[in-house]
Amino acid sequence: MASSAKKRQYDESYIQYGFTAINKSGIEFPQCVLCHKVLSLECMKPSFLKRHLNSCHPSFISKNAAFFKQKEEGLKRARFDRSGHFRQQNEAGLRASYMVSLRIAQEKKPHNIAEKLIVPCCKDIIRCVIGCDAEQKVTSVPLSNATVHRRIVDMFEDVKQQVIAELKEASLGKFAIQLDESTDMAACAQLLVFVRYVTGQDFKEEFLFCHTLNTTTRGEDIFNEVSLFFEKEGLSWNNVCACTTDGAPAMLGRRSGFRGR
Numbered sequence: 718m719a720s721s722a723k724k725r726q727y728d729e730s731y732i733q734y735g736f737t738a739i740n741k742s743g744i745e746f747p748q749c750v751l752c753h754k755v756l757s758l759e760c761m762k763p764s765f766l767k768r769h770l771n772s773c774h775p776s777f778i779s780k781n782a783a784f785f786k787q788k789e790e791g792l793k794r795a796r797f798d799r800s801g802h803f804r805q806q807n808e809a810g811l812r813a814s815y816m817v818s819l820r821i822a823q824e825k826k827p828h829n830i831a832e833k834l835i836v837p838c839c840k841d842i843i844r845c846v847i848g849c850d851a852e853q854k855v856t857s858v859p860l861s862n863a864t865v866h867r868r869i870v871d872m873f874e875d876v877k878q879q880v881i882a883e884l885k886e887a888s889l890g891k892f893a894i895q896l897d898e899s900t901d902m903a904a905c906a907q908l909l910v911f912v913r914y915v916t917g918q919d920f921k922e923e924f925l926f927c928h929t930l931n932t933t934t935r936g937e938d939i940f941n942e943v944s945l946f947f948e949k950e951g952l953s954w955n956n957v958c959a960c961t962t963d964g965a966p967a968m969l970g971r972r973s974g975f976r977g978r
Contacts, residue, residue, distance in 0.1 A: 725761040733782040734766035735774065737789045750788035751777060810858045817860055818868035828869070831860035880912065880923045881950050888915040893959035894925070896943070896975075898934050906930040908942055936975040943975075 727738035727745045739748040739755055747766060748755045751774050760766065771778060817831055836855060844852045884892050892914035901907050910925040928942050947954065962975060 725758060727761065731763065731766055732785050732789060734763065735770050735777065735780075735785045735788070736766045737792065748792070749773075750785055750792050753792065810854075814859050814864065815868050815872065817858075818865045819872060821865055822869045822872070828865040829862040831865050832862060836860055877926065880925060881952070883916050883921070883923075884912065884914055884952060884956075886916075890956050891915075891958040892956060893961070894943075894957055895961040896939070897963055898930065898939060898965075906934045908939060910943065910946075939975045 727736075727747065731737075731747065732750075735750050736747045736756075737750050738745040740746075741755075744758065745761075746755050746758055747761050749769060754769075754773075756765070756769065760769075777784075817835060821828060821830060836858070839855045840852050843855055892912050894910055894912050896908065896910040898906055898908050906929065907927055908930055909927045911922060912925045913920060913922045915921070926946055928946070930938055930942065932938060944954075946952075
């Protein structure tokens with residue numbers, strides 16, 4: 718029975734039952750163009766396909782083959798490739814979304830530049846060079862303003878966790894920090910902290926975090942902000958072997974400055 722099942726092939730007349738073919742590892746399986754369900758190879762028979770249509774989609778029984786053909790075209794456009802992965806599940810589209818978001822972050826561009834400029838430009842190039850069919854794949858890559866923001870946050874969290882893991886595994890468990898408080902374009906005080914540690918046989922310097930100081934910029938506020946981060950990420954002040962700051966009183970004050978605390 719297994720050998721006979723492998724010989725079953727999709728026939729174009731099966732579209733009248735609402736079924737198209739999907740290729741998986743060189744074998745064609747029947748796929749419903751209405752619910753996108755993929756049936757087993759044994760169901761590649763008109764009787765099984767008609768049963769699915771009657772039981773699962775009774776309101777579409779009277780539809781003609783042209784209607785199902787239109788649904789089939791929409792299903793094919795939704796696929797990224799012949800293996801049947803849809804755009805919301807496709808690893809290639811997700812990878813492309815992260816790569817574009819990374820470039821946007823590196824160039825310090827607004828997050829909505831992807832949907833306003835990058836995607837339209839890519840569609841124009843692909844349509845002119847490759848063809849209209851490939852253009853649809855670019856449209857399916859998630860690059861909205863909110864999506865790009867989430868991608869950048871995800872990458873930041875991933876890099877931060879990698880740095881923290883390396884700090885905890887650093888030679889002798891020691892690391893040095895360098896920090897400064899600065900004011901951004903919106904007149905908001907930002908605390909930036911860098912870290913230096915030994916990994917393997919080399920020294921490594923990485924950006925640790927940047928937090929907004931919502932109240933004042935006194936040494937106490939800066940110390941509390943760093944302490945909260947250390948406590949949250951499981952780092953200890955006992956492992957800080959050196960600290961570098963500028964000459965501001967909030968940093969170097971003997972009693973209330975950050976170094977004093």
